Amino acid sequence: MSHLHTFESLTTYRNYRLLWTGNFFSNSAQWLQLLSIGWLVRELTAGSSASVLQVVIVGGLSTLPVLLVGPWGGVWGDRVDRRKLLMRIQTFMAVLAALFALLVASDNELGLSDQLRVGLAYSYVLASGVCLAIAQPMRQALIANTVPPEGFGNAYAANSLSITGTRIFGPFVGGILIASLGFTANFLVEAALYAAAVLVYLPMKTPFQREAPTRRRSPISDFGEGLRFIRREKRIILTLILLGLIPNVVLHQVWFLLPVFTADVLRREADVGGFLLSATGVGGFVSSVIIASIGFTFKKGPVALASILASSIFVLLFALSPWLLPTYQLLPALVMIGLMSMAQSHYRTTAGTLIQLSTPDRFRSRVTSLASYGQGFVFPFSILVGILAEFSGVVTAIIVLGLIGLVLSTFFTIRLGSVRQEP
Numbered sequence: 001m002s003h004l005h006t007f008e009s010l011t012t013y014r015n016y017r018l019l020w021t022g023n024f025f026s027n028s029a030q031w032l033q034l035l036s037i038g039w040l041v042r043e044l045t046a047g048s049s050a051s052v053l054q055v056v057i058v059g060g061l062s063t064l065p066v067l068l069v070g071p072w073g074g075v076w077g078d079r080v081d082r083r084k085l086l087m088r089i090q091t092f093m094a095v096l097a098a099l100f101a102l103l104v105a106s107d108n109e110l111g112l113s114d115q116l117r118v119g120l121a122y123s124y125v126l127a128s129g130v131c132l133a134i135a136q137p138m139r140q141a142l143i144a145n146t147v148p149p150e151g152f153g154n155a156y157a158a159n160s161l162s163i164t165g166t167r168i169f170g171p172f173v174g175g176i177l178i179a180s181l182g183f184t185a186n187f188l189v190e191a192a193l194y195a196a197a198v199l200v201y202l203p204m205k206t207p208f209q210r211e212a213p214t215r216r217r218s219p220i221s222d223f224g225e226g227l228r229f230i231r232r233e234k235r236i237i238l239t240l241i242l243l244g245l246i247p248n249v250v251l252h253q254v255w256f257l258l259p260v261f262t263a264d265v266l267r268r269e270a271d272v273g274g275f276l277l278s279a280t281g282v283g284g285f286v287s288s289v290i291i292a293s294i295g296f297t298f299k300k301g302p303v304a305l306a307s308i309l310a311s312s313i314f315v316l317l318f319a320l321s322p323w324l325l326p327t328y329q330l331l332p333a334l335v336m337i338g339l340m341s342m343a344q345s346h347y348r349t350t351a352g353t354l355i356q357l358s359t360p361d362r363f364r365s366r367v368t369s370l371a372s373y374g375q376g377f378v379f380p381f382s383i384l385v386g387i388l389a390e391f392s393g394v395v396t397a398i399i400v401l402g403l404i405g406l407v408l409s410t411f412f413t414i415r416l417g418s419v420r421q422e423p
Contacts, residue, residue, distance in 0.1 A: 009155035015146040015205050016155055022200035023139050024162040026090060029097070029193035031170035033128065034059065035277055036186040038259045039178055039270045040104070041121055044114045052260050052394065053386035058121060059256030060382030062129035067376030073134030074369025075222045077141060078362065082209065086138045087201050093131045094194035100124045101187035137368040144356060144364060145209035153353060160288035160349045164341075167281025175274020209361065226366030229359075237358060237367065240351045243412060245374045246308050247344045251315055251405050252378060253385045253397075254340070255280065260394045265322055266329055279334045283342035291349050304350045305413045311343035312405030319398035 010017050041058045045051040077085060103120060112120075140159070147155040177185045230237050255277070262273040318336035322329040352371075359367045389397035 007158065009147055009151050009158050013147050013151065013155070015207065016143070016151075018200055018204040019139070019142055019146050020159060020162050022090075022197040022204070023159060024166060025193045025197040025200065026135070026139070027163050027166040028170045029093075029190045029197075030132070031167050031277065031281075032174045032186055032190045032193070033097070033125075034062075034255070035171045035174045035270075035274055036178065036183055036190070037121055037125055038256065039273060040183050041118055042259045042263065044118050044121075050390065052390045053383070054118060055259055056253070056256045056382045056386035056389065057379070058118075058125055060253070060379040061122060061125045062132060063375045063378035064126065064380075065129040065133040065376070066372060069130050069133040070137070070369045070373055070376065071223060071226075071366070072219065074137055074226065074366040075219045076134070077138050077365030077369070078222065078226075079219075081206075082138050082142050082145065082365065083201060083204060083206055086135055086142070087198050089131050089135045089138075090194050090198045090201070093128060093135070094191045094198065096124070096127055096131075097187050097191035097194060101184050101191060104187060105184040133369075133372075137365060137372055140352070140356070140368050141364045142206065142209075144361060145206035146204070148208060152356065156353050156356060157288055157291040157349055160291070160345060161285060164281050164284025164288050164345055167284060167341075168278045169281070171274040171277035171281070173274075175271040175277075178270040178274075222366065226363055226370060229363050230367065230370060237355050237371065240304070240355060241371050241374055243304070243308070244347070244351060244371075245377065246405050246408050246412075247311055247347050248374055249377050249381050250401055250408070251311055251340070251344065253382055253401055254315055254318065254337070256382055257385070257389060257394050257398060258337075260389065261398070264394055266333065268330070272330065275330075276333065276337055279338040280341035283338035283340065284345035287342045287345035288349060291346070300350045300354050304347050304354075305409065307343045307347035307350065308405065308409040309413060311340050311347070312402050312409050314340035314343060315402035315405060316399060319395050319402060 010020060038055055038059050042051065042055050045054050048054070100120075140156075143155050143159055144152055174186050174189075177189070230241075258276050259270075259273050262268050262270075262276060266272065314336050317324070318333060318340060321332040321336050324332040355367065355371050356364070385397055385401065388400060
């Protein structure tokens with residue numbers, strides 16, 4: 001065990017430790033919101049013919065702003081102090097979550113119809129999505145600003161622990177809170193977590209951030225420069241962005257279908273839905289620990305391709321899990337969704353490391369935002385998935401997603417020789 005260095009970056013670099021802690025709070029808030037808003041819409045639309053579609057839409061709606069806001073947030077992050085920008089955005093998100101919690105608590109007194117309450121939930125998720133489209137790339141870009149280049153690989157993998165670990169904590173606690181105290185408590189906790197993140201970022205320094213250029217160009221020029229860098233100098237980044245559409249757009253839809261799958265197939269309530277979402281955190285956590293502990297023992301390119309292929313297979317098995325062990329339906333469902341998430345996390349950490357190590361700091365926010373751009377297609381695709389699930393059933397929809405992922409990942413594994421050669 002002497003060669004393991006799982007927490008090396010956390011114990012060595014104070015500024016990274018503060019960033020990691022703040023990210024832990026922020027990610028916990030995000031997973032808490034995903035669980036809470038899905039079950040809130042599920043409750044408000046119970047009995048509606050379009051209930052499944054509305055649950056899936058609210059799950060994917062937060063990713064829509066990435067298409068319009070994300071790239072410009074990256075330009076912004078390369079022109080200003082990234083830490084201060086992130087703190088301002090997180091402060092606004094804390095206020096927004098607190099206001100929505102008060103709205104949920106008082107909607108009975110206000111006499112709002114269920115459909116209007118669903119509309120307000122959509123508006124809240126959309127506003128949060130605008131903030132996340134800027135905040136998430138900043139959190140990743142700040143990793144390289146808080147550790148030296150030789151510590152980046154371990155730091156990036158350890159940062160994944162703050163994402164996957166919070167998928168265990170946030171949904172697990174959130175499901176119990178919904179079942180015992182209702183939705184208002186969850187949104188208040190979400191606001192408190194964002195506020196805590198701001199307090200942690202406050203003393204953090206960024207000693208490895210490049211100073212902002214003294215000569216300012218137009219944002220459009222900066223955006224075009226980032227695109228040219230990817231297209232001409234680092235084509236592997238563009239390839240990884242396109243490849244990431246499989247786990248981040250196609251397979252990720254399974255997470256939005258969890259409330260429906262839990263209620264309609266497993267016949268369980270929100271607490272069990274929280275356990276399933278937490279299981280995705282367990283799988284991702286295991287993946288992050290493995291990479292942070294021993295690094296990349298194989299070439300990153302083949303690992304990325306194999307991870308997508310494995311994730312697609314586990315999605316198919318998750319759809320069939322209630323019939324694998326009929327007496328213990330929940331157990332195979334927990335195992336399969338955990339393994340699916342483990343494979344997805346392995347891809348994201350591997351591809352993210354390749355992208356960050358290939359990018360100079362002056363392009364870091366722009367490239368990170370562009371690498372996340374594919375997430376913006378989650379929402380329009382979720383509409384199609386919601387319609388499919390509405391008319392053919394949630395199990396059929398998940399099987400179709402798994403088959404699409406399996407076919408595409410097999411095709412790209414055969415055709416993308418350049419990715420297979422990546423060290």
